[in-house]
Amino acid sequence: MIANNKKLNPPFNYKTIILVLLIIFILIFSAQRVGIPNIVDRLYEVSLDIIGVKETSRISDGLSSIANEMWPPVIETKKDINLILNFDSSNLPFYSFIENQKVQLYETNLETLELESREEEVLFLVEPFGYLKLVLLKVIESIEIAFWASFIALIISIPLAYYSAKNYAPNKTIYFLSRSIVSGLRAIPELISVLFMVLAFGFGPAAGIMALGLHSAGFLGKFFAEDIENANQGPQDALKALGSSRWRILKEAVLPQVMPQYVAYILYILDRNLRMATVIGLVGGGGIGQELKGRFDLFEYGHVTTIILVIFIVVFIFDQISAKLRNKLIGNSS
Amino acid sequence: MSNTLLKIESVCKIYPGNILALNNVNININNNEIIAILGPSGSGKSTLIRTILGLTSLNKGNIYFRSKNYKDNNFNIIRNSIATIYQNFNLVSRSSIIKNIILGDIAKVSSWRLLFNVWPKETQDKAKDIIEEVGLNDIDYNKRVENLSGGQQQRVGIARALIGSPDIILADEPVSNLDPQTAKDILNLIRKTAKKNNISVLCSLHQTNFAKTFADRIIGMKEGNILFDKPAKKILKFDLNKLYK
Ligand SMILES: Nc1ncnc2c1ncn2[C@@H]1O[C@H](COP(=O)(O)OP(=O)(O)OP(=O)(O)O)[C@@H](O)[C@H]1O
Ligand SMILES: [Mg+2]
Numbered sequence: 001m002i003a004n005n006k007k008l009n010p011p012f013n014y015k016t017i018i019l020v021l022l023i024i025f026i027l028i029f030s031a032q033r034v035g036i037p038n039i040v041d042r043l044y045e046v047s048l049d050i051i052g053v054k055e056t057s058r059i060s061d062g063l064s065s066i067a068n069e070m071w072p073p074v075i076e077t078k079k080d081i082n083l084i085l086n087f088d089s090s091n092l093p094f095y096s097f098i099e100n101q102k103v104q105l106y107e108t109n110l111e112t113l114e115l116e117s118r119e120e121e122v123l124f125l126v127e128p129f130g131y132l133k134l135v136l137l138k139v140i141e142s143i144e145i146a147f148w149a150s151f152i153a154l155i156i157s158i159p160l161a162y163y164s165a166k167n168y169a170p171n172k173t174i175y176f177l178s179r180s181i182v183s184g185l186r187a188i189p190e191l192i193s194v195l196f197m198v199l200a201f202g203f204g205p206a207a208g209i210m211a212l213g214l215h216s217a218g219f220l221g222k223f224f225a226e227d228i229e230n231a232n233q234g235p236q237d238a239l240k241a242l243g244s245s246r247w248r249i250l251k252e253a254v255l256p257q258v259m260p261q262y263v264a265y266i267l268y269i270l271d272r273n274l275r276m277a278t279v280i281g282l283v284g285g286g287g288i289g290q291e292l293k294g295r296f297d298l299f300e301y302g303h304v305t306t307i308i309l310v311i312f313i314v315v316f317i318f319d320q321i322s323a324k325l326r327n328k329l330i331g332n333s334s
Numbered sequence: 335m336s337n338t339l340l341k342i343e344s345v346c347k348i349y350p351g352n353i354l355a356l357n358n359v360n361i362n363i364n365n366n367e368i369i370a371i372l373g374p375s376g377s378g379k380s381t382l383i384r385t386i387l388g389l390t391s392l393n394k395g396n397i398y399f400r401s402k403n404y405k406d407n408n409f410n411i412i413r414n415s416i417a418t419i420y421q422n423f424n425l426v427s428r429s430s431i432i433k434n435i436i437l438g439d440i441a442k443v444s445s446w447r448l449l450f451n452v453w454p455k456e457t458q459d460k461a462k463d464i465i466e467e468v469g470l471n472d473i474d475y476n477k478r479v480e481n482l483s484g485g486q487q488q489r490v491g492i493a494r495a496l497i498g499s500p501d502i503i504l505a506d507e508p509v510s511n512l513d514p515q516t517a518k519d520i521l522n523l524i525r526k527t528a529k530k531n532n533i534s535v536l537c538s539l540h541q542t543n544f545a546k547t548f549a550d551r552i553i554g555m556k557e558g559n560i561l562f563d564k565p566a567k568k569i570l571k572f573d574l575n576k577l578y579k
Contacts, residue, residue, distance in 0.1 A: 232427070234422050234423075235424050235426040235427075239437060239440055241389065241416070242418075251449075252426065252448070253426050256426050256429045257426070
């Protein structure tokens with residue numbers, strides 16, 4: 001009889017204990033560095049504030065300083081007609097009106113050299129939904145940025161995926177090169193790459209499209225390639241034995257297998273680009289982000305609220321649509 | 335013209351790790367002949383079939399198809415003449431029955447047709463005829479293959495092999511994943527269609543009792559060597575005992 005000298009590994013041993021202690025030590029050290037105690041402190045304070053034990057807290061002070069100004073959202077525009085070029089009062093923009101308002105003007109009296117205020121009537125052109133319209137136009141621009149970026153990403157990622165799949169790359173050098181490009185594209189965050197794209201393509205949507213497109217091409221290239229590598233080998237062997245070339249095998253034996261995953265990746269990229277497209281405007285990439293940044297810098301929090309609400313609604317609607325689309329494209333298998 | 339379709343001459347295959355999977359194997363396969371290969375696990379049956387298909391390279395020896403020697407570079411002379419049936423069926427899941435069958439002609443269709451998924455009318459008609467021949471006519475051929483039973487899937491596999499009008503079909507344990515009754519039906523189908531269409535068959539099997547009714551000739555393999563190569567009728571209990579001991 002063969003002696004069975006194999007023992008089951010115990011669930012943990014001294015190595016496990018050392019490892020756990022080490023992890024705890026690192027966590028404590030790191031928590032100090034990044035200010036976790038500060039977070040705990042302030043959350044404790046604000047909870048005392050909420051239950052009424054304490055009068056104030058730093059969190060509520062900080063947020064309440066702008067909370068009052070964030071409501072209501074601003075949806076109208078109001079412009080001094082003297083500042084509008086070629087103003088034509090007989091031909092007002094749709095659904096707008098002229099409002100007469102008294103404004104305080106401050107002027108230095110040249111004789112007394114003192115600041116004097118006087119009231120003056122100024123005519124304003126009011127468009128009740130003017131700002132909402134502007135925000136919507138900017139949001140549409142962001143959506144366009146997201147779509148174009150995803151489209152460019154798809155186009156770039158197809159050859160990248162083919163050459164990054166070990167079993168389809170023509171040789172090791174090309175495989176390595178392609179993998180490097182894929183990693184490189186994903187390594188640079190969009191918020192950084194858009195700064196370079198602004199230098200290359202100027203401020204505006206083009207810079208945003210390129211920044212988002214290249215980053216998501218890296219993402220799609222990687223995941224497309226990995227699915228190709230992991231695809232069931234059997235049908236590929238069968239077609240290979242029939243004398244089929246690589247791209248034919250890829251199209252007929254691999255693509256049908258990986259398609260549902262690919263659709264999911266593309267929808268995810270669209271979703272992600274939509275959210276990122278609102279952000280990259282902050283650093284010059286066009287779209288609603290530019291508007292958001294401008295209003296924030298001018299402390300116009302009412303406008304900020306409008307923008308955030310519109311972004312929320314758009315993202316929500318897109319979520320619904322993409323869930324439906326996903327179900328339709330990859331849901332049932334009958 | 336000689337009656338030999340495929341000639342395997344002094345073939346050796348050594349896998350990394352010095353595993354001698356095929357040791358000086360000689361086999362002649364004649365036109366319209368059905369051959370079963372028997373042998374215990376690891377005897378080299380799959381390796382033999384893979385080397386004939388050019389899926390693994392050989393270390394020594396030659397393989398001739400209709401007296402033409404083919405090596406790594408000119409496998410194309412056999413591609414149109416050899417078809418394969420697999421143990422795991424190797425069908426493209428998420429594709430339909432008819433699509434899988436038509437794929438048997440993949441190497442013969444032009445690139446643009448493949449790209450846009452436009453298959454010649456003759457191919458489609460042929461596929462429909464073959465569907466009838468393999469006994470799948472009462473199933474909707476637009477159904478996806480992964481929803482079929484094992485036996486039905488292997489029928490699709492056979493149909494895919496038949497559509498290219500091959501001269502020989504290689505089958506590596508085509509019935510190992512099927513229950514005995516279905517296995518019998520599938521082997522009968524292979525034999526019937528092969529005889530009808532003048533196709534030779536080289537098929538590895540584990541069930542000795544099936545081999546005797548299925549094949550014209552039986553080859554016994556063990557540890558990379560051929561132990562016997564005889565007409566099926568002349569196989570004795572003695573031969574089989576030698577093989578599986
Ligand atoms: N890719 C490989 N690399 C290394 N050794 C291999 C490889 N494939 C097969 N072998 C070895 O070659 C020998 C023959 O294997 P093969 O698969 O041809 O046997 P088989 O007769 O088909 O067995 P089974 O009946 O179990 O399918 C075995 O010893 C096996 O371990
Ligand atoms: Mg085998």
